[in-house]
Amino acid sequence: MLAIKGTLGLESDGRNFGGRERIALLLKIGELGSISAAARDVGMSYKGAWEAVDAMNNLAGEPLVLRAVGGRSGGSATLTPRAQRLIDVFQRMEAIHKRFLKHLTAVADDPLSDIDLVRRFTMKTSARNQLAGTVSAVETGAVNDVIQLDIQGGQRLVATVTHESAQSLGLAPGKNAFVLIKASSVIIGLPDDSMRLSARNQLKGKVSSVKRGTVNAEVGIELDGGNAIVSIITIASLDSLALREGTSVVAIVKASSIIVGTFDN
Known part of the structure; x- marks a missing residue:
């Protein structure tokens, strides 16, 4: 049986903060207090995680992750209140998004065909x-x-x-x-x-x-x-x-x- 699936991303003033993968990284940083540990947990490379954090900090215009460099463990990391709010907003939006996709599947006679038709209409x-x-x-x-x-x-x-x-x-x-x-x-x-x-x-x-x-x-x-x-x-x-x-x-x-x-x- 075919099902409708979709992905959710966050954007503000044309700046793309990313989607589920980056939010999952933030969540794990908050739980584990370490960028390297969070990267391992979500299946991301250490370099990729650092680049993602830098990108999110830059795009937000304020720090989302505060890092303390040094020590045998490589330092620690904590989330700012802004990052916590971002995670909360994303999780709420994702729940709404899932309900929307479920509702769309239920109301459309041929949802996959209908979505494809809408996409054709938006082509410029x-x-x-x-x-x-x-x-x-x-x-x-x-x-x-x-x-x-x-x-x-x-x-x-x-x-x-x-x-x-x-x-x-x-x-x-x-x-x-x-x-x-x-x-x-x-x-x-x-x-x-x-x-x-x-x-x-x-x-x-x-x-x-x-x-x-x-x-x-x-x-x-x-x-x-x-x-x-x-x-x-x-x-x-x-x-x-x-x-x-x-x-x-x-x-x-x-x-x-x-x-x-x-x-x-």
């Missing part, structure tokens, strides 16, 4: 066209791989990426992915059974909107199946094709103009 990119799909096939080449993706409505996109990129992204049949297409890379044509093009992607749809500018026009296209994309074409092309809302068109995109990405961390 300059490319106007963002489409989600599933890899259906990968044709491996010496330099470039050809990636086929099934998108909403039964249509298919073909993209060419370097073999190295395909491996890095873990592209394989069944993999969820997304594509980015610049509006200027989308060519608009009128349906014609005799039309023959070298472009691998020829997506059928209808014009949903036309925004006429001085030189260029922005044409929205609703693809068969529900996806929507935008194309930027010249006014001359707009007039030549007599494009208006409801006009049946074909959105043409070269495979090399498609960027493929995944949501893996």
Whole structure:
């Protein structure tokens, strides 16, 4: 059974104090009175523990750990009241966080899918066209791989990426992915059974909107199946094709103009 998991971190004014690992280190320093003993207890190297303490002290703007250097044991360490409050706040937040994740699992019909969808909504990119799909096939080449993706409505996109990129992204049949297409890379044509093009992607749809500018026009296209994309074409092309809302068109995109990405961390 799949479960939702998440991690909690503390940040203030853009400064990241860290998460559970650093808080656990502070807690053990308070219990054991020694940075080296605390490091051993939480499975952290002595050097890593000292660096973590220095970072937390610097980020807090005031000491969280007071150290007394010297002695056969290497000195001692104590927590300041500020550190104690930080531990308390984190523990309270973590308890709330756990209840939130448990509640999310209970209320969502498909929580993992829903979370992935929210993450897609928050993605920021300059490319106007963002489409989600599933890899259906990968044709491996010496330099470039050809990636086929099934998108909403039964249509298919073909993209060419370097073999190295395909491996890095873990592209394989069944993999969820997304594509980015610049509006200027989308060519608009009128349906014609005799039309023959070298472009691998020829997506059928209808014009949903036309925004006429001085030189260029922005044409929205609703693809068969529900996806929507935008194309930027010249006014001359707009007039030549007599494009208006409801006009049946074909959105043409070269495979090399498609960027493929995944949501893996």
